[in-house]
Amino acid sequence: MGDGDLASELVEQLRRRGAPCLRLRRPTDRELARTLRDVPRFVAIISHDDIYALRLALVAEHAQPGVPLLVTIFDATVAAQVVRTVPNCHVVSLADAAAPVLTADCTASLPTTRAHQRLWSVATSQLRPYDASSRLLVYGVAGLAAILGAETFTNALAFGHPLTASFYDAAKATATVGPDTIADEGPAGYATAIGALMLISTALTAAATAGLINRLTTRRLVALVGRRTLPRRDHVIVVGLGQVGLRLCLMLRQRGVRVIAIERDAAMANVHLAKRLGIPVMIGDGSERGLLTRLRAQRALALASVTSDDHVNIAVSVAALATRPDLRVVLRAGDDDAVTETRALFPIGVVRDVNRLAAARFAEIALGPTPC
Structure with missing residues (x-):
């Protein structure tokens, strides 16, 4: 049973091996039951519609209990139901044979x-951007991390401040939520550089936020991690x-x-x-x-x-x-x-x-x- 190319190819294969074969393209339940009165050696149900194939398998089992069946079903849930209900059934699919x-x-x-x-x-x-939103997110976060790290180690190594204090001041400046007190006490050139980095941090934060919102509000089929x-x-x-x-x-x-x-x-x-x-x-x-x-x-x-x-x-x-x-x-x-x-x-x-x-x-x- 079946009206597609796969059913036609199966009929050809069966006849090539000398097996007499009757094909029903899209039989009704009554037509199928009438045909199965002459008990066949085997019944093959070839369909891309899993539910249609399931229904024909159930009709065939009801009309001729125990007849050997081959049914093409792809969905694992539907296949499990067929095997449970019709134990004399081989459940296969085009993908099973070709893959x-x-x-x-x-x-x-x-x-x-x-x-x-x-x-x-x-x-x-991991963390390899592949579109505009992922680039905004990855490069924005990477830029903020680079600024935070550079400022932290500059404060610690160049000015001799404790690493924890350096990180705290750098984090405030990078997040633009407070001043960098180390920069306030340092040279004018360093304070100018820190001010510029704070402006850059604002832009990077906006970019990372835009990328994150885009990823959260749209369906993503590829992940960053x-x-x-x-x-x-x-x-x-x-x-x-x-x-x-x-x-x-x-x-x-x-x-x-x-x-x-x-x-x-x-x-x-x-x-x-x-x-x-x-x-x-x-x-x-x-x-x-x-x-x-x-x-x-x-x-x-x-x-x-x-x-x-x-x-x-x-x-x-x-x-x-x-x-x-x-x-x-x-x-x-x-x-x-x-x-x-x-x-x-x-x-x-x-x-x-x-x-x-x-x-x-x-x-x-x-x-x-x-x-x-």
């Missing part, structure tokens, strides 16, 4: 890294945060590879899920060369474009190879001939037909392993 192959393609040239190298990679990605910071090198850029893209990000992270996802649609459900899972996401166009440069594609381990649109994947590949000609690029391909035709003209990367990969896996579940 392991795509992960292997992305990590084919994975260098051997030690624990301290991975820790260094994480440490160097923690797991959702932007990696700087030996990472994988995943374009497209659908089912395949999200599962690919998770599998790469399990392999110890840092990832950054690019998604055009900020309202997509997987964007919010990725945030909860600690995956950094940039909202934008993956075929934009400037964005790929900001994400350090020139230092990346690989780039995987796994959107459902072949033309978008081709555009991403072209932009990525323009950023770095020897970058390892992995593309998801569908039934469109655009990828094949473009690939014949010039190399665009490693191309994987995810529908064929998934259909072969599903056929193996239904009929058993292919005889050698």
Whole structure:
């Protein structure tokens, strides 16, 4: 059952292996129950709508209890309900079949890294500004800290005051809440310099405050500290945060590879899920060369474009190879001939037909392993 490209590919795979196959594109409950009167060897329900697939699985189980079922469901909560209610059901998804192959393609040239190298990679990605608000916040705070430190040590070393007293006076001046009594007693030139620094501190405080307010009042998918910071090198850029893209990000992270996802649609459900899972996401166009440069594609381990649109994947590949000609690029391909035709003209990367990969896996579940 199913009316998409994946269902068509599965029918082809089954018939190629000699299995008689009946396809229902979008059956009603009554039509499905009538068809299952002749007990089939196996029932496969292929749908991108998890709830629709769940309903068909329940109807099939009610019409023919115990019939072996294969149902494509991505959401773990829905999948758990199906398995609990229909124990004779194999719950799979397109992402389950395609992500392991795509992960292997992305990590084919994975260098051997030690624990301290991975820790260094994480440490160097902290507090790295990536947009205007983060730059205001980071540079504003860094500037205030530099002024505070310089004034504290100047008071302590040049004028011989205790470090605690020097810090207290410097903090008052930096925060513009009180005078620096050490500067009041010092040379006129030093007092002038401290006055100028107080004015600069006012501007830096305003900048840091503006950056902080912006970050607090808008949804942030990339963090300045923690797991959702932007990696700087030996990472994988995943374009497209659908089912395949999200599962690919998770599998790469399990392999110890840092990832950054690019998604055009900020309202997509997987964007919010990725945030909860600690995956950094940039909202934008993956075929934009400037964005790929900001994400350090020139230092990346690989780039995987796994959107459902072949033309978008081709555009991403072209932009990525323009950023770095020897970058390892992995593309998801569908039934469109655009990828094949473009690939014949010039190399665009490693191309994987995810529908064929998934259909072969599903056929193996239904009929058993292919005889050698």
